[in-house]
Amino acid sequence: MATTDTQINTKAARGSLRFRRIKNSIFLSGLSVFAQLYLFQPVLPxxxxxxxxxxxxxxxxVSASTMGMAAGLFIFSFKADAVPRKHLMGGAMLVSAVLTLLSVFIRDFHLLIAVNFVKGAVLSGVTAVALAYLSEEVATTSLGLAISLYLSGNAIGGMAGRIVVMLIAGWANWRWAAGCIGATSLILGLxxxxxxxxxxxxxAMPMNIGQKWQQMGVFFRQxxxxxxxxxxxxxxxxFVSVYNYTGFRLESPPFSLPHYVIAGIFLMYTVGVLGTMVAGRLSDGIPPARVIRVFIPLMAAGLLLMLIPQLVALAAGLGIxxxxxFATHxxxxxxxxxxxxxxxxxATSLYWLFYYAGSSFIGTSTGVVxxxxxxxxxxxxxxGLVLAGGSLVFRAGRRPVIE
Known part of the structure; x- marks a missing residue:
């Protein structure tokens, strides 16, 4: 749909009440999605x-939820443009919260896996359209800030889904932890x-499967x-590989740290929030294709620091x-x-689909290494993977991008 000058002028700009409501709400949606998606990771034992x-x-x-997310994203890549953005995101947040609360009472492991898969698929309703909603409703000059706030919610939610759950589960049990996350997510959804x-x-555009396949084909030709x-x-x-396996490194010599200290590595997600904010603000004034070139070498530098067998160096590398x-993302x-x-x-559903596919495949394969x-x-x-990803980003940055 072509965008008219009138529509551009009515988009939410920084400082307006509409923009404040959008940025606060979209931040909470990211918080809810990732707190629920990863809440079982710290309680696997x-x-x-x-x-x-x-x-x-x-x-x-955990895998069932992320697999459900990937499956849901593929489905919503066909269906999402036929449903009002707010209805889809709000409904997904409420239904997923109910499923999280339901998991508290499940006594069969296979049923828990099934519910988590469905929950991941439902949560994809938020992920599939959040960025599209922002790009449609927020003024271009403020879009970077809005996107960074949404991704900050993702980061904080991911951290809460690990650290907070672990603390509650340690004090009580995993059912209490799941109940707290579910109840909080329900409030956030409301x-x-x-x-x-x-x-x-x-x-709204009626779903046309043939047309959607054609549209995907257009994207894959760009x-x-x-x-x-x-x-x-x-x-x-x-990224998933680093956070999956750094704990194994820290519990082994020369570090030999206790588990409750190792759990603190997820506090590094707060550094990720800072990364989203910095990148978002920079991209409001500088083309993102240029800014992104700075952060890929920094990712590589962080990994190199993690090779040094000293705790300070490893922590600094993990932070960088x-x-x-998160800035690159x-x-x-x-x-x-x-x-x-x-x-x-x-377009954004396909982005998240590739995102989670890489998470699943590479996150497991590197464990074998x-x-x-x-x-x-x-x-x-x-x-090697960062350099390969960086080379793709640099090639994309050399091509004309719509600003």
Whole structure:
């Protein structure tokens, strides 16, 4: 749909009441999604004991949610443009909160896995259209800030879904932790549906599967889109790998840290929030394709620091890597939302689909590298992936991007 001058002038600008409501609501949506998506990760040992499953089997409590997210994103890439943005996001937040609360009462592990898969699919309703909503409703001069706030909510939610859950579960049990996250998410969902402004620039398009396939084909023929999709897959896979396996490094010599200290590594997500804010503000004044070139080398530098067998160096490297990843993710998200002239929700759904595909495949594969060849080879493999992702980003940056 072509955007008229009148529509541009009515988009929410920084300082307006509409913009404040949008940024606050969209921040809370990211918080809710990622708190629920990863809430079982820190309590996997508890699931092993209660349900009598192996550690590998218990990991399905997390994997089912992310697999559901990927499946839902593919479905919503066809359906999302037919449903009002606010209705889809608000409904997804409320239904997912109910499913999280339901998991408190489940006594069968396989049923828990099934519910988590469905919950991940439902949560994808937020992820599929949040960036499209922002690009449609927020003025271009303020879009970077709005996107960075949404991704900051993702980062803080991901951190809360690990640290807060672990603390509550340690004090009580995992069911209390899930109940707290579910109840909080329900409150956030109710607040979201009340406060988020309805779309002004969205026009529902009836679902046409053939047309959607054609639209996807258009995106895959646009070099910038393809390059950013694959870069997101590689870089997210590196990020998940670092946070999956750094705990193993810290519990081994020369560090030999206790588990409650190791859990503190997830506090580095706060550095990621800073990365989204810095990148968002920079991209409001400088083309994101230029800004993103700064953060890829910083990701590599962070990984190199993590090779040094000193705790201060490893912590500093992890902080730099996390800051740079979230900044890169913010800028890549903006590139996709700006490049898609039509079908923005389809474009962003495909971005998230590649994002989670990289998370699943690379996050598991690099564990094999760590087990077989050790920490140095593991970091070297991640460096290779970062450089490969960086080369794709640099190629995308050399092509004309719609600003």
């Amino acid at each position: 508890m699931l092993c004991k209660e349900f009598g499953v192996t550690p590998a089997q218990s990991s399905w409590a 607040f979201f549906t009340k406060r988020l402004p309805a779309s002004k620039h969205f026009v 070099p910038v889109m393809v390059l950013v999709y694959f870069a997101a897959s590689l870089l997210m896979g590196c 890597f996390t800051f740079s990843f 913010t800028l890549a998200s903006r590139l996709i939302s700006q490049e898609a002239k039509e079908g923005k929700s389809t 760590l087990t077989g060849w050790g920490w140095s080879t593991f970091i070297a493999a991640l460096l």
